[in-house]
Amino acid sequence: xxxxxxxxxxxxxxxVATGLVEALxxxxxxxPLPNPPISDPDFxxxxxxxxxxxxxxxxxxxxxDRGMFESNLNSVVDQIVPHRMxxxxxxxxxxxxxxxxxxxxxxxxxxxxxxxxxxxxxxDPVAPNVDRWWLAIALIDGLSTVPRGQPxxxxxxxxxxxxxxxxxxxxxTQPEAGPQNLDWNPNAIIPRSTSVVAxxxxxxxxKWLLTRLEDGNDDRRLLAIEWTRLLIQRAELVEPLAxxxxxxxxxxxxxxxxxxxxxxxxxxxxxxxxxxxxxxxxRLHKREEVLVRRAMADVLTRLFRRIGHDAIPFLExxxxxxxxxxxxxxxxxxxxxxxxxxxxxADKVAILTKHDLPIVRRNLVVNLRDYITxxxxxxxxxxxxxxxxxxxxxxxxxxxxxxxxxxxxPLNFSIRISHFRTNDVDLQELWAPLKVRxxxxxxxxxxxxxxxxxxxxxxxxxxxxxxxxxxxxEAPNLGDALDILDQELGxxx
Numbered sequence: 001x002x003x004x005x006x007x008x009x010x011x012x013x014x015x016v017a018t019g020l021v022e023a024l025x026x027x028x029x030x031x032p033l034p035n036p037p038i039s040d041p042d043f044x045x046x047x048x049x050x051x052x053x054x055x056x057x058x059x060x061x062x063x064x065d066r067g068m069f070e071s072n073l074n075s076v077v078d079q080i081v082p083h084r085m086x087x088x089x090x091x092x093x094x095x096x097x098x099x100x101x102x103x104x105x106x107x108x109x110x111x112x113x114x115x116x117x118x119x120x121x122x123x124d125p126v127a128p129n130v131d132r133w134w135l136a137i138a139l140i141d142g143l144s145t146v147p148r149g150q151p152x153x154x155x156x157x158x159x160x161x162x163x164x165x166x167x168x169x170x171x172x173t174q175p176e177a178g179p180q181n182l183d184w185n186p187n188a189i190i191p192r193s194t195s196v197v198a199x200x201x202x203x204x205x206x207k208w209l210l211t212r213l214e215d216g217n218d219d220r221r222l223l224a225i226e227w228t229r230l231l232i233q234r235a236e237l238v239e240p241l242a243x244x245x246x247x248x249x250x251x252x253x254x255x256x257x258x259x260x261x262x263x264x265x266x267x268x269x270x271x272x273x274x275x276x277x278x279x280x281x282x283r284l285h286k287r288e289e290v291l292v293r294r295a296m297a298d299v300l301t302r303l304f305r306r307i308g309h310d311a312i313p314f315l316e317x318x319x320x321x322x323x324x325x326x327x328x329x330x331x332x333x334x335x336x337x338x339x340x341x342x343x344x345x346a347d348k349v350a351i352l353t354k355h356d357l358p359i360v361r362r363n364l365v366v367n368l369r370d371y372i373t374x375x376x377x378x379x380x381x382x383x384x385x386x387x388x389x390x391x392x393x394x395x396x397x398x399x400x401x402x403x404x405x406x407x408x409x410p411l412n413f414s415i416r417i418s419h420f421r422t423n424d425v426d427l428q429e430l431w432a433p434l435k436v437r438x439x440x441x442x443x444x445x446x447x448x449x450x451x452x453x454x455x456x457x458x459x460x461x462x463x464x465x466x467x468x469x470x471x472x473x474e475a476p477n478l479g480d481a482l483d484i485l486d487q488e489l490g491x492x493x
Contacts (some may be wrong), residue, residue: 005092015107023142024055027428036133037202038167045130058135071112115139120167141212146197147222156230163206165199198240218255225261232268244276256289263295266300290323297329304336331363342374350380356390365397376412386424414455
């Protein structure tokens with residue numbers, strides 16, 4: 001080995017040895033450790049007598065298996081070095097100083113690699129190693145200290161392996177037989193299952209680890225929620241690991257940040273267990289912290305998609321909130337009412353057009369396209385109220401909507417401007433762009449309003465992207481025009 005590699009290897013080994021001792025000491029504060037899910041029936045399970053014995057065992061294992069350490073070091077260096085060098089270059093030579101400054105990151109990855117290696121040997125289906133089980137479970141607990149980085153991404157895979165009592169990475173799929181195998185039989189029918197099955201004793205060990213995180217400080221409780229967000233994606237593990245109960249407990253956590261993270265699991269929990277999801281939603285909704293209220297507003301749309309009418313009380317309460325961000329998000333979510341009750345949706349939009357906050361009125365513009373399609377007569381006077389509003393964002397969107405309506409549906413446009421004129425609405429901002437774009441059309445409309453001419457009744461010729469409709473004999477309609485307008489003006493939303 002090169003001199004640079006030897007130097008980095010020695011530095012990393014010293015850092016890993018120190019980190020291993022510290023992690024094992026943290027991971028053995030709760031004694032005894034959970035029993036191994038898999039063991040050889042010919043050899044009785046003998047638990048270490050004390051945490052100190054386990055720490056000494058871990059240091060001995062690492063010093064004896066130096067080859068594993070060097071192999072893991074190569075993998076870690078290949079993962080973290082900047083890939084701005086030739087493939088033939090030695091990263092230990094090129095990035096020696098860069099790696100030395102980041103020896104703490106290197107050692108952290110190495111410790112997780114060691115934990116993964118020990119856990120794989122503990123779950124060996126032929127010869128499970130019980131000693132490495134005690135080391136792995138204690139090391140994983142000791143390394144799970146912060147809700148970011150390796151403890152989240154690597155820790156999740158390790159606890160999932162424990163719950164399934166499978167070596168990491170072996171449970172997702174089964175190898176599929178094919179002509180590449182010498183013993184392949186094309187006429188054989190082999191049942192193949194890709195589902196996962198929770199292991200009873202593995203689940204007990206995983207629950208012990210989750211409980212350890214719940215009983216820890218704020219960072220460890222946040223890490224428990226990060227793991228739960230990933231674990232809840234596997235429906236087979238939700239009930240065995242009692243994840244709904246964990247989320248309900250953390251929804252009442254004294255740290256509001258933990259409750260905020262819990263809200264991110266709400267949508268998936270509703271899919272897996274609707275009753276537990278509703279309990280979680282109610283518990284979070286009752287909290288008064290502004291960050292929790294904002295988090296619930298953020299997931300409100302997902303609630304509508306999963307529980308329908310049961311989400312309406314949450315929306316009603318949020319529309320009465322005194323926080324501007326909650327009100328703004330709730331005003332945008334009003335559009336979800338359209339899929340449940342169009343009349344209720346239109347009435348709610350009409351009420352919010354008179355709201356005191358400009359941000360609430362601005363967020364209603366996403367409803368205009370669907371509203372004018374569903375209620376072309378605008379009996380509620382929503383368009384008139386929004387035009388009177390005077391807000392530039394609202395008026396710009398409404399003006400472009402009316403100009404497009406003038407192109408494809410002159411009759412409906414005539415009804416709108418007649419209603420505006422009856423209510424003494426100043427249409428100068430509407431006529432100005434129309435005069436620039438199509439002056440003849442502008443003059444025809446002005447003449448018609450003054451009673452000196454006929455109304456332009458024919459729609460304008462289709463634009464190039466509508467030529468296919470014209471060739472097929474389909475007449476342009478207001479819905480298609482508004483779809484195009486939404487695409488062109490999506491940046492306003």
